[in-house]
Amino acid sequence: MEPYVRKIHYYETDKMGFTHHSNYIRFMEEARIDFFEKLGKGYREVEEDGVYSPVMSASCEYKKPTDFGDILEITVGVERLKPLRFVLTYTMKRWRRSRKLIDAEKAVEAVVTEELSSSER
Numbered sequence: 001m002e003p004y005v006r007k008i009h010y011y012e013t014d015k016m017g018f019t020h021h022s023n024y025i026r027f028m029e030e031a032r033i034d035f036f037e038k039l040g041k042g043y044r045e046v047e048e049d050g051v052y053s054p055v056m057s058a059s060c061e062y063k064k065p066t067d068f069g070d071i072l073e074i075t076v077g078v079e080r081l082k083p084l085r086f087v088l089t090y091t092m093k094r095w096r097r098s099r100k101l102i103d104a105e106k107a108v109e110a111v112v113t114e115e116l117s118s119s120e121r
Contacts, residue, residue, distance in 0.1 A: 001038055003075040004031040010068045018065035025058055028090050031074040064101045071095035
């Protein structure tokens with residue numbers, strides 16, 4: 001599957017000119033939405049079917065910073081898949097380069113159906 005590609009914008013950088021660390025979580029979310037679309041079922045469709053996947057935790061290991069104008073390539077993988085939970089992994093690199101910048105994980109996303117969440121209220 002093709003990786004998700006995005007350009008780093010000026011407003012996403014800090015005073016030192018590096019991409020602020022909080023943005024990588026947003027980039028992971030963008031890549032997750034793209035991942036579902038490439039699988040053939042857009043995220044909106046999944047939610048319209050009554051399935052939601054709130055993020056239970058996320059972690060990043062920052063290896064090297066990115067700067068304004070860099071093009072980031074994010075590869076999404078499925079590390080674990082259980083009936084009600086899955087873990088996605090993210091590898092971020094500068095576009096068309098092999099050196100990893102960030103290893104990340106959105107660990108344990110619980111899938112909750114609308115029916116289940118309504119009955120627990």
